[in-house]
Amino acid sequence: MKRIIILTLALFIIAGCATHNEIYRQETRDRFEIPPLPKWVYNTPDNFVVGMSQKSMNSDEMQEAAKQMAAVMESRNHASFTIEKYAATSSDNILKSNVTEFKLNVSSSPEKTEQIYNSLELVDSIEALGYFFGLFSATQMEIEASYKRSDIQRYPEYFEKDKLEISENTITCFRTESSSSLVLAWEKAAVEARSEIAKYLEKKVQSAIINTDEITEKRLALETSMKLSQMKLKASYITTELKDNLRLFKVYHEMEIRK
Numbered sequence: 286m287k288r289i290i291i292l293t294l295a296l297f298i299i300a301g302c303a304t305h306n307e308i309y310r311q312e313t314r315d316r317f318e319i320p321p322l323p324k325w326v327y328n329t330p331d332n333f334v335v336g337m338s339q340k341s342m343n344s345d346e347m348q349e350a351a352k353q354m355a356a357v358m359e360s361r362n363h364a365s366f367t368i369e370k371y372a373a374t375s376s377d378n379i380l381k382s383n384v385t386e387f388k389l390n391v392s393s394s395p396e397k398t399e400q401i402y403n404s405l406e407l408v409d410s411i412e413a414l415g416y417f418f419g420l421f422s423a424t425q426m427e428i429e430a431s432y433k434r435s436d437i438q439r440y441p442e443y444f445e446k447d448k449l450e451i452s453e454n455t456i457t458c459f460r461t462e463s464s465s466s467l468v469l470a471w472e473k474a475a476v477e478a479r480s481e482i483a484k485y486l487e488k489k490v491q492s493a494i495i496n497t498d499e500i501t502e503k504r505l506a507l508e509t510s511m512k513l514s515q516m517k518l519k520a521s522y523i524t525t526e527l528k529d530n531l532r533l534f535k536v537y538h539e540m541e542i543r544k
Contacts, residue, residue, distance in 0.1 A: 319523060320413050321435035325420045325428065328520055332426055333408065334359040335521075336419045337468055340412055348407060351419040354468065356402035357392065358475060359423070362516040362540075363401070364393040367476075367483040390476040393512060409433055414523075414534075416467050441522055441537070449485055457519070457541045458482050463526070463533045470536040475518065478540040483511035516542045 329335055336355025338347050367390045392398045404423040409432075411418045420428065450457040460478040464470035522537040 319437065319525070321437050322413060322418070322523075323409065323411055323420070323433055323435050325409065325432045326411075326418055327438050327522060328432075329420075329518055330428060330432055332424050333420055333422050333428065334362075334405070335518075336421055337471065338417050338419075339466075339468065340415050340417055347417040348410075348419060351410075351417055352402065352405055352407070352421060354472070355405060355419065355421045356398055358472070358518075359401050359405075360392040360394075360398035361390060361475070361479065362518065363397065364512070364514045365479065365516075366391055366393055366512055367479045369480055369484060388476070388480055390479050393514075411435075414467060414525075438522060440524070441520070447481075449481060451485075453544075455541050455543050456482050456485060457539060459537070459539050461535060461537050463528075463535045465531060465533055467523070467534040467536070470534045471521075471538075474536045474538040475540065478538050479513055479516065482516075482540070482542055483513060487511050513542060516540055 325333065326335065334355045336351035336353070336358065338350035338354065341347055367388075369388045401423060405421040406423075406425060407419055408422045408426075408428050409420040420432075422428070446459075447461055448459050450459075458478040458481045460474050460481065462470050462474040462477055464473060517540065518538060519541050520537075520539040524535045524537075526533050526535055
């Protein structure tokens with residue numbers, strides 16, 4: 286009887302280990318291991334800007350593409366127009382219902398973007414996750430040594446969900462976006478954060494109700510057009526996920542603007 290009990294316990298332990306190993310293998314398949322990255326990827330210091338590009342054999346092309354991205358990001362944070370249009374039509378005949386959305390964030394001045402681009406100098410860089418990360422400065426400032434140290438950041442709890450935080454002097458937006466391209470995910474998270482802040486600051490709504498052949502149709506048009514200036518990318522975070530067998534980069538941004 287004692288042998289039967291011991292054998293049964295052993296089988297339970299083996300089954301438990303097998304289940305644990307399967308869960309571990311599944312978790313490993315469902316995510317990339319994020320390598321240690323410099324602190325400046327997660328917390329960009331003042332007067333510096335991050336740019337990135339797909340890794341390639343041509344280092345000059347990588348740096349050039351990253352520099353262009355950095356110039357656009359800095360220009361749009363300095364001053365940009367964010368435009369969002371939303372139009373919806375609903376009627377008694379559901380087949381006629383329709384929704385159209387359009388969102389755009391552009392630099393206020395192409396000349397300013399070019400000026401920023403010409404002033405940027407590469408301060409530090411790293412290649413990871415199949416991408417080139419570059420830290421650029423327009424003021425020839427030296428970065429503190431602590432920002433160059435590589436580390437694995439823990440998932441920040443305040444990025445649990447997209448939200449706006451309003452204080453007396455600032456508006457802060459937390460935004461998460463995903464893409465198979467890390468560059469696109471990084472840019473999209475910034476664009477969406479700027480748009481959310483602009484949407485909070487100003488809204489213009491127009492609507493009309495039209496009666497035609499006993500069918501009532503309602504048309505709603507919302508347009509947000511706002512100039513933003515002196516925005517700051519306070520913090521960022523990168524994770525990866527597997528969705529429909531496609532590896533996606535997930536980027537979190539915390540962006541702030543002073544009222």
